[in-house]
Amino acid sequence: MEILRCENLSKVYGEGDTCTNALKNISFSVEKGEFVSIVGPSGSGKSTLLHILGGVDKPTKGKVYINGTEIHSLKEDKLAIFRRRQIGLIYQFYNLLPMLNVDENIGLPHLLDGRKLDMDRLNMIVRSMGLEERRSHLPSQLSGGQQQRVSIARALYNRPAILLADEPTGNLDRNTGAEIVSLLKESNRTQKQTLILITHDENIALQADRMLCIEDGEITRDERIRVLGGGEFEKNS
Amino acid sequence: MMRESGFLEVGNLKKTVKKTSRCFWGSWGRRNQIIYQVTWKHMKMNPKRTWTTFLGIFFMILLMTCVFVGRRTAVGYLQEVGSQRKGKWHISMYDVSGKELQEVKSLAYVKEMACSADFGYGDFEASKDSTQPYLYVKAYEPPCFDWMSLKLKEGRFPKNEKEVVISQSALDDGASIAMGDSIKMRYFNRSITGTQEGVTTTFPFQNLSVHFGETLDLPWSFPFYEENESFRIDREYTGEEIELTVVGIVETPWFEQKDAAGYTAFTRYEDGISSTFNISLTLDMEKAPGNLYEEFLKIAGNHEMEFNNYVLAFTGDSSDSSMNLIIQMMSAFFTLVIMAAAIILIYNVFNISFEERSRYLGMLCSVGATGKQKRSSVYFEAIVLFFPALPLGFFGGCCVVFLGMSLFQPFIYTIMSISEAVLGKVPVSIEFSYEDIAFIAIISALTVALSAILPAKKISRIGPMECIRGNIEKADLKKQARPKAMQRLQAERLLAQNSLKYQKRKARGMKRASCVFMVILIITVSGTQMITKLVSYRILDRGALSTSDEDWDSKGRVMIRGEKNNFSTNISIRDNGNGIAPEDLGHIFERFYKGKNSSEDSIGIGLPLSKQLIMLQNGTIHAMSELNIGTEFYIKMYSDIII
Ligand SMILES: Nc1ncnc2c1ncn2[C@@H]1O[C@H](COP(=O)(O)OP(=O)(O)OP(=O)(O)O)[C@@H](O)[C@H]1O
Ligand SMILES: [Mg+2]
Numbered sequence: 047m048e049i050l051r052c053e054n055l056s057k058v059y060g061e062g063d064t065c066t067n068a069l070k071n072i073s074f075s076v077e078k079g080e081f082v083s084i085v086g087p088s089g090s091g092k093s094t095l096l097h098i099l100g101g102v103d104k105p106t107k108g109k110v111y112i113n114g115t116e117i118h119s120l121k122e123d124k125l126a127i128f129r130r131r132q133i134g135l136i137y138q139f140y141n142l143l144p145m146l147n148v149d150e151n152i153g154l155p156h157l158l159d160g161r162k163l164d165m166d167r168l169n170m171i172v173r174s175m176g177l178e179e180r181r182s183h184l185p186s187q188l189s190g191g192q193q194q195r196v197s198i199a200r201a202l203y204n205r206p207a208i209l210l211a212d213e214p215t216g217n218l219d220r221n222t223g224a225e226i227v228s229l230l231k232e233s234n235r236t237q238k239q240t241l242i243l244i245t246h247d248e249n250i251a252l253q254a255d256r257m258l259c260i261e262d263g264e265i266t267r268d269e270r271i272r273v274l275g276g277g278e279f280e281k282n283s
Numbered sequence: 284m285m286r287e288s289g290f291l292e293v294g295n296l297k298k299t300v301k302k303t304s305r306c307f308w309g310s311w312g313r314r315n316q317i318i319y320q321v322t323w324k325h326m327k328m329n330p331k332r333t334w335t336t337f338l339g340i341f342f343m344i345l346l347m348t349c350v351f352v353g354r355r356t357a358v359g360y361l362q363e364v365g366s367q368r369k370g371k372w373h374i375s376m377y378d379v380s381g382k383e384l385q386e387v388k389s390l391a392y393v394k395e396m397a398c399s400a401d402f403g404y405g406d407f408e409a410s411k412d413s414t415q416p417y418l419y420v421k422a423y424e425p426p427c428f429d430w431m432s433l434k435l436k437e438g439r440f441p442k443n444e445k446e447v448v449i450s451q452s453a454l455d456d457g458a459s460i461a462m463g464d465s466i467k468m469r470y471f472n473r474s475i476t477g478t479q480e481g482v483t484t485t486f487p488f489q490n491l492s493v494h495f496g497e498t499l500d501l502p503w504s505f506p507f508y509e510e511n512e513s514f515r516i517d518r519e520y521t522g523e524e525i526e527l528t529v530v531g532i533v534e535t536p537w538f539e540q541k542d543a544a545g546y547t548a549f550t551r552y553e554d555g556i557s558s559t560f561n562i563s564l565t566l567d568m569e570k571a572p573g574n575l576y577e578e579f580l581k582i583a584g585n586h587e588m589e590f591n592n593y594v595l596a597f598t599g600d601s602s603d604s605s606m607n608l609i610i611q612m613m614s615a616f617f618t619l620v621i622m623a624a625a626i627i628l629i630y631n632v633f634n635i636s637f638e639e640r641s642r643y644l645g646m647l648c649s650v651g652a653t654g655k656q657k658r659s660s661v662y663f664e665a666i667v668l669f670f671p672a673l674p675l676g677f678f679g680g681c682c683v684v685f686l687g688m689s690l691f692q693p694f695i696y697t698i699m700s701i702s703e704a705v706l707g708k709v710p711v712s713i714e715f716s717y718e719d720i721a722f723i724a725i726i727s728a729l730t731v732a733l734s735a736i737l738p739a740k741k742i743s744r745i746g747p748m749e750c751i752r753g754n755i756e757k758a759d760l761k762k763q764a765r766p767k768a769m770q771r772l773q774a775e776r777l778l779a780q781n782s783l784k785y786q787k788r789k790a791r792g793m794k795r796a797s798c799v800f801m802v803i804l805i806i807t808v809s810g811t812q813m814i815t816k817l818v819s820y821r822i823l824d825r826g827a828l829s830t831s832d833e834d835w836d837s838k839g840r841v842m843i844r845g846e847k848n849n850f851s852t853n854i855s856i857r858d859n860g861n862g863i864a865p866e867d868l869g870h871i872f873e874r875f876y877k878g879k880n881s882s883e884d885s886i887g888i889g890l891p892l893s894k895q896l897i898m899l900q901n902g903t904i905h906a907m908s909e910l911n912i913g914t915e916f917y918i919k920m921y922s923d924i925i926i
Contacts, residue, residue, distance in 0.1 A: 102649055102747040123653040130651025141646050145324035150317075155650045160314030200650065 049240050050099065050208060051075035055108035057094050057263075068094040069105070070263040078207075079238040081231065083245055083254035091263040092244045093138055093212050099242065100135045100210045101125050112208065130155040134201030136211040138244075140193045142185040142200075148172070149181050152199045167203065174229060175199045176222075190217040198226060202233060209233070211243040215250065227253065315659050318652065322660045323667070325643055336629065336664070340672040341679065343625035344727045348680020349687075350617045351723055352715045356684050359714040370431040370537075370591065372563040374579060377587040379562055386582050387562060392570035397424040399552050400560040401503060403521055404545055405468030411457035414507045417545030420447065420470065420527075422552035430563055431536065433549070438462050438531025441551040448531035450539055453546040466527045471518040473501040473544075479513045507544035622730050629734035633661065641745045649747035661739035665731050673724060681713045857915040863908040871906060 057069040068091040076082055084092050097103035099110055101117045110117050112132065117125060129135075142151050152171065153163045172178055175195040185193055194217045201209060211230065215223035227243075227250050234241040245251050252271060259267035326333045376387070387393060400422045407418040423431070428440050436451055449460060460466075477484060477495040485492040486505075493499055493514055501516070508516060527550065539547045552560070572578060579588060644657050688711040863871060870876045872894045897904045902920040 097748065123655060126648070126651050126653045135649070137649070141649050143321060143643055143646050145321060145328055145643070150320075154317065154647075157317035158314065158647070158650065158652050158656065 047078045048075050049078040049080075049113060050242075051111045052099065053109045053111075055095070055098060055105045055110070057091070057098065057103075058106045067263055069098070072108070072263075072265055074258070074265065074268065076240060076242065078240055079234070080256060081234050081241045081243070081254045082256045082258060083243050083251040084258045084260060085245060085248075085251045086260035090260045092260055095260065096135075096210050096212050096242065096244060099208075100133050101129045102135065127159070130159055131204065132207050134204060134206035134209040136194075136198050136201045136209070136214050138212040138216065140185070140197045142193055142196055144185055147182045147184055148177055148188070148196050151185065151196055152203055154200060155204055171199045171203055191219070191222060194218060195226070198230075202230075205237060206239070208240045208242070211241070213244050213246065215245065215247060223247070223250070315656060315663075318647070318656050318660050319663045321643065321647065322663050325640075326664060326667070333668070336633070337668045337672055339625065339628045340668050340727070340731055341676045343621060343629070343730060344672055344676025344723065345680040345683065346621045346625075347618065347723045347727055348677050349683050350621065351719045352677075352681055352713060353684040353687065355716070355719060356688060356711070356714045360688060360711060366432065366591075370563075371565065372427075372430040373566045373591055375561060375563045375589045375591070376579075376583050377561045377589075378559045379583075379586055380559055383582060383584075383586070384562060387564065390578075392567045392572070394565045394567040395426055396562055396564040397426040397430070397552075398554075398560050398562050399423045399427050400557045402550070402557075403470040403472050403503075404518075405466070405470055407453070407458070407466070407468075407545065409458045409460040409464075409466075410453065410546070411459070415453075415456070415543070415545055416507060418447075418449070418453075418466070418468065418548045419503050419543065419545040420468075420548045420550055422550050422556060424552045427552075427563060428549070430565070431538070433536055434534045436532045436534055438529075441530055441549065444550050444553055444556060445525070445527060446530045447527045447548045447550045448533050449529055450535050450547045451532055452535040452539060454532065455535070456546075458546070460529060462529055462531065464529045466529065467524055468527065469520055469524040470522050471520045473505065474517050474519060475499050475501055475505075476515045476517065477513065478515045482513050484513045504540045504543045506542045618726065622726065625727075625730045626734045629731060630737060633665075633735060633738040640742060644742055645745050645747060648745060654743040657743045657745065658739040661735050661742055665735040669728065669731050673727065676727070677720070677723065681715075685711060685713055852920045854918040854920075855915055856918070857913060859913040862910040862912055863906070863914055864910060865908075868906060868908055872904075 052075070053073050055069050055072040056067070059066040059068055072095065084095070086092050094103065098105045101110070101112075104118055109119075112128075115128070117128060120128060143154065146154065149168065149172070150157075153168060156163060172181060175198065177192065177195055177199065180188060180192060185196070188196065194214060198211070198214055201211070209230065214230070215226055218226060230241055230243070231253065233239050241254075243250070243254065251257050255270065255272045257267070257269045257271060258265055259269075376383070379387075384398070388396065402420040402422055404417040404419055407416060410416050422444060425440070435448070438448065441447055447466070453460060475491075475493050476498040477493040480495050483492050483494045489502060489505055491499065491502075491505075498517075508514075527548075533549070536547055566575075576590065579590075640660075644652070644660060647660075648657065867876075871890050873891060894904050897918055897920070902918060904916060904918045906914060906916050908914040
């Protein structure tokens with residue numbers, strides 16, 4: 047079953063001489079429960095693509111369908127509500143509110159929705175992220191890796207249908223990074239959560255079901271590594 | 284241990300969340316609760332900016348309070364001072380009949396009414412002053428005692444027409460009278476007859492001349508004269524002898540005249556005591572019509588009538604008073620200025636913080652805050668600051684008004700020519716009505732709302748991308764010139780630039796805010812001066828002033844003459860201009876009246892205002908004019924001494 051599809055996505059930054067074509071006519075679709083990794087050199091447009099898929103940025107051209115909804119045609123407020131309920135975004139630069147502590151930051155999208163926090167869920171997530179001793183700390187009192195883990199916890203808390211992660215392991219050491227990725231994978235498998243993950247780490251990229259290579263705003267390779275639900279493909283380049 | 288403290292925190296959070304869910308504003312409120320929390324924390328993290336906004340709102344409310352409470356307090360104070368002079372009544376009518384009483388009673392805007400009568404003179408044997416051998420007895424209904432500002436020294440006010448209270452002045456002069464004494468007397472009126480052929484006797488201070496053979500009734504304040512050749516004073520008894528009991532002593536009334544023939548005494552007025560009597564009344568100024576004066580003149584016919592201008596000039600909307608118009612226009616003007624200034628100020632303060640705000644709001648947005656939620660952040664801040672600022676600003680405004688009034692007090696001596704002894708007795712008291720408070724609250728809430736709406740609109744346009752990549756800062760950084768000394772370390776330089784930029788913007792905002800307040804102050808101060816000048820210009824541009832008869836033939840001359848005696852200062856101002864047409868002469872003191880000969884730029888406010896001012900100082904003004912010869916104004920200022 048298809049959960050996400052994008053058609054002819056283009057993104058142009060700026061105007062005139064200084065304009066950048068960050069994305070050029072990108073189309074692909076993702077099945078429910080699929081784990082897709084996106085790789086590519088720096089500045090190739092990975093983050094831009096992810097932000098457009100997550101609904102926080104608007105494409106210059108093209109459409110994004112999530113569960114059949116064309117998200118960029120939604121009104122701003124509708125889109126905000128859609129995002130906080132359906133999509134979990136892990137940002138490259140964390141985006142934690144400096145005045146809220148760890149617990150509050152994690153529960154924020156939920157609280158914005160006017161719902162009560164589920165304490166068992168919160169405890170579980172905090173424990174699995176290894177943040178138990180930092181719950182009442184402010185982001186400024188945390189290391190980069192800890193902040194990254196808070197932003198992952200925030201994205202996971204809501205059990206979103208789609209999880210979009212922008213270099214979630216960029217600031218973590220190898221072991222912690224591997225742990226986090228296995229956690230995301232676990233969540234992906236048990237909850238049938240769709241996971242799209244940007245990484246520079248080839249090991250992580252190869253753990254996905256499918257790998258997209260982006261260069262200069264274009265998809266240069268789209269490889270299936272595993273069949274959905276197990277079994278391994280041979281690479282055919 | 285750490286784990287436990289962590290759980291404690293969760294417990295707290297759980298509590299807040301629970302509390303939140305029971306919020307009276309339901310799920311909408313719950314949805315915004317987190318926004319409020321974030322905003323509140325943001326405010327606490329930026330105390331300087333928060334205080335600036337707070338002070339902006341505070342001063343705005345303070346100034347509003349100054350305008351409204353100040354106006355009411357000043358008017359109330361002047362009214363109180365005015366009533367010290369002549370009493371609290373608004374209008375008195377003399378020698379009216381029962382029919383006219385009914386007519387006045389039926390007027391919707393008459394609030395209270397009381398009757399009084401002058402019974403006349405009676406022999407006062409206890410007097411020790413040979414020039415004051417009488418008592419002059421007035422009969423009052425109870426409200427009159429208060430309205431005429433009579434104060435008991437001892438005893439009580441009379442309960443019937445057989446009881447009297449006597450002026451303290453009699454005792455001061457050594458009269459052998461005390462409470463409980465009884466006085467036998469027969470009331471009489473006095474008249475004067477000229478007895479010497481060819482001689483006209485003039486009494487300048489009573490405005491009275493008597494020719495040979497002429498008989499005139501005497502006013503009650505007429506002095507006592509020994510027998511002489513030029514005139515004769517006769518008595519006319521009005522009733523049988525009665526016996527009065529002294530039940531009290533009152534402080535010397537303000538209206539008692541030292542040179543009158545008798546001391547004042549008061550008894551109780553009862554219905555039907557006399558066929559003609561005086562009525563005093565107070566009006567409900569909200570309901571009073573604009574043509575109040577004419578209306579009463581119509582009822583009074585040819586009876587004598589008096590308007591208590593000391594009180595009326597400062598009361599309500601009596602549209603006859605130019606003073607009130609000025610007061611009203613000024614407060615409307617100041618309110619507008621203050622509102623405009625406050626909007627500029629608060630809008631600026633909200634805007635200064637735009638960058639910091641867009642950071643956290645962008646972050647909120649990136650995790651799914653809606654536009655409404657972003658806007659509610661600004662509104663929340665405005666409301667949180669407004670509610671404590673309202674009572675504090677109001678209180679502060681009252682303090683300023685009190686201080687201002689206390690400082691202003693000495694000038695009232697000169698303006699109203701009232702002795703300090705009286706003024707000292709009138710304490711400044713802050714006056715305001717619930718409508719005033721409501722009005723101040725509504726106007727200032729409106730101002731805050733207006734100045735928050737624009738920034739809120741702007742803020743709700745901030746998208747999530749603004750902060751994901753930190754674009755706002757990047758864009759601004761490019762424009763910033765780099766201080767050379769700070770280029771050593773990259774990170775350090777960036778930090779320094781950041782704070783420098785912030786400081787600069789803040790300084791700009793503060794400068795703008797203080798400019799605004801300077802403007803308000805200047806306008807407030809110069810506003811009053813402007814009006815004074817306006818009046819004096821209107822007087823001056825009529826022609827060159829002159830005090831001698833020289834050059835009288837050339838046009839555009841004004842001559843001023845003055846004389847002063849013990850009782851009044853008389854001034855005459857004469858010009859050799861076009862004169863005033865006879866049909867206009869009766870109207871020149873009416874506001875906005877323009878006569879045939881009046882100049883183009885005349886708006887018809889100078890003379891009415893002059894009259895108002897002269898009347899306030901217990902003076903009179905009238906004019907005589909002949910076309911093409913000139914006009915002469917006569918001003919008489921009574922130097923009446925009270926107390
Ligand atoms: N706001 C912007 N204005 C102008 N150009 C932009 C903007 N954001 C991104 N770009 C440009 O778009 C291109 C793609 O940027 P993007 O952040 O998507 O790259 P990336 O693949 O995520 O790189 P990295 O691996 O370093 O995170 C870059 O050339 C970048 O300079
Ligand atoms: Mg990136």
